Every structure is written in structure tokens, then in C-alpha cells.
Amino acid sequence: MKYSFEKKVIAITGAANGIGRAASILLAKEGATIIAIDKDIIALKKLKTKLKKNGILKNINCTDIDEISTNLNDIKKIDGLVNCAGIVPQGDLMNCTIKDWNNTIETNLTSVFLITQYFMKLFLKNNQGSIVNISSVASSIKGVKRRFAYSASKAGIIGLTKSVAADYAKKGIRCNVICPGTVDTPTWRKRVLSANNPIQARKDFNSRQIIGRVAKPEEISDLILFLLSDRSSFVTGSVYNIDGGMSL
């Protein structure tokens, strides 16, 4: 399948690591200019060596409305947006503090609201655009142990996606959501290493997917690419599990 991303501008949050990084590299290879948004400046600079002239770095905390409007006001046109920035806090209802809860909702859900609202003005100017949000199987799709605040935030992204899809379909703007199972990214590796028994933890993570392994970030970016492209022109408001069968 051939894609056409030449002259397309794609903004990606959480671009510096993991799934966002893999998507940035793939899209740049396809010719897109990437607005790489992340609060991790060191990893952003490393990404720049891969994106070269196809990368514009934006060191922004996506929960901060002032940082967003100040640092993005030089961007006058975009064709696509990937909301990927997020954190994966662990714990159940009884060990979730109000601070943990607020931080999770703010980072994983409010950031999607703020960034999407900011870029929507640009999409509306051209009556076109594709938004891809990254949720998780741990959401309204499936109950996963010790992902209480995380699952609530990720279920919110699914609702937000459907609402945006319904409101802006007639304006040429599509919005879809991807729900990955476990993906081999820097934060996932940290979760494995911080377990009491990392070898067992890795086995447990692998067996959550009926395919018997975790995904590579590149296996998620192929779907991101499709949803951003004109090849998915009839797809909006859809929820895509990409989870090696974890949700079955």
C-alpha cells in the first residue's frame, strides 16, 4: 500500500520515546514534516538526529495551556495530529490518592483536550484533518488489574474521540482511537525491571497477549500511518484494538 505524506505536516505528542517516536520516524520516512512535541528535551534532541530536516522540535508540557499556545503559535497549518503523550501509573482504587488521580487525568486526558482544541482551529481553516488518539486496552475495553486511574483516563479518551468525530465529521475532520495491548517501550521496560521478579513479570506481560509476546512500537505506528492517511478517508469515530488478542 503506498501512502502520500509529502508536504504533509503531522503533530505528534509524546514523540520523544516509545510509540510516538516510532510513529515520528515512520512518518518522516514517508515524507511528512513532524512537529515533535514532548516534555523530555534530551530524548527530543536524540529524535532530531533521526528526523533531520523533517523534524521540528517542540519542548512542551502538554498539560500546560500557556506553554501550548506560546510554543505552537508559529505553526500555521497541519494535516494530522497524534495524541500519544501519556503515563502508566499502577495501583487500584484503594491506593490511588487524589494527587495520583489528578495527575493521571491531567496528563492522559486533559492534555488530549488541550492539544486537540489548539490544533482544531488549524484543521477548521482548511476543512480537513485526521486525529489519532492513543488509548489502551486497559480502558472501557477491558478491566486490567492495578490500572485504576489509568483505565479511567484511557476510557475518557475513547469518549472524547467519538465526540470529536461526531462534531467535526461534516467539516472534513476525522478522529479515531487506537487501543494497544502491551508494547515494548522505555516505560514498559522500567515497569518490568521495577517488579519484585522481573523475569516472571516479563513472562506475565507476554502471556497477556494470546499471540504470546508484547508488541514492537513499529507495529502500532503502521496503524497510526493508515489512520492519518487518505487511505482511511471513510473511517471516523472508530476504536482499534491492536493488542495481540489481549482483549479477547
Ligand SMILES: NC(=O)c1ccc[n+]([C@@H]2O[C@H](COP(=O)([O-])OP(=O)(O)OC[C@H]3O[C@@H](n4cnc5c(N)ncnc54)[C@H](O)[C@@H]3O)[C@@H](O)[C@H]2O)c1
Ligand atoms: N507501552 C505500552 O504497553 C502501552 C500500552 C497501551 C497504551 N500505551 C499508551 O501509549 C502512549 C505512549 O506510551 P509509551 O509506552 O510509548 O510511553 P513512553 O513513556 O515511552 O513515551 C511517552 C512519552 O510521552 C511524554 N510525555 C508524558 N507526559 C507528557 C506531558 N505532560 N507533556 C509532554 N510529553 C509528555 C514522555 O516524555 C515520553 O516521551 C501512552 O499514552 C500510553 O498510555 C502504551
